[in-house]
């Protein structure tokens with residue numbers, strides 16, 4: 457496992473705070489402990505992923521998105537104080553804060569080897585190869601510093617992208633670009649949800 461410099465975060469959110477469905481970047485495994493309050497989690501398999509925002513980790517879904525059990529393999533549950541969950545890399549999660557004050561500890565690490573056994577695992581290594589080959593993509597889409605991917609940077613970048621051919625990388629580029637019409641349709645709703653998320657993130661009294 458590769459552990460980055462600051463591998464733990466404290467989340468504080470008020471009731472009603474909701475994350476956009478997303479999977480964590482940097483191929484992170486997560487461990488999340490509920491300390492105060494209660495959270496509802498909707499976790500979706502990386503083999504039935506929701507559509508993604510082009511090049512990014514958040515899902516491209518509108519405000520009224522419903523998880524159709526015939527399309528998505530998902531599981532819904534709640535965490536209460538004392539619960540610790542393990543969220544393997546690429547598991548899409550949407551998290552609702554249920555109590556007036558919700559406090560969680562979150563630890564992350566990145567496995568040093570890729571895992572291409574899922575649709576999102578394959579997408580991630582293709583995107584790592586794209587980011588390595590066309591660094592402009594990093595500037596345009598990613599706030600994080602690619603050169604420290606997963607805490608170890610170049611070594612992990614090379615390991616994750618090693619099996620991806622140029623043809624496969626270009627197919628990925630085309631697939632991501634094909635998401636733009638849907639992004640244009642949903643942009644306003646996504647922005648509203650993202651603003652709501654930022655406004656209330658860490659905002660507990």
Ligand SMILES: [Fe+2]
Nearest residue numbers: 478479480549
């Ligand atoms: Fe997350």
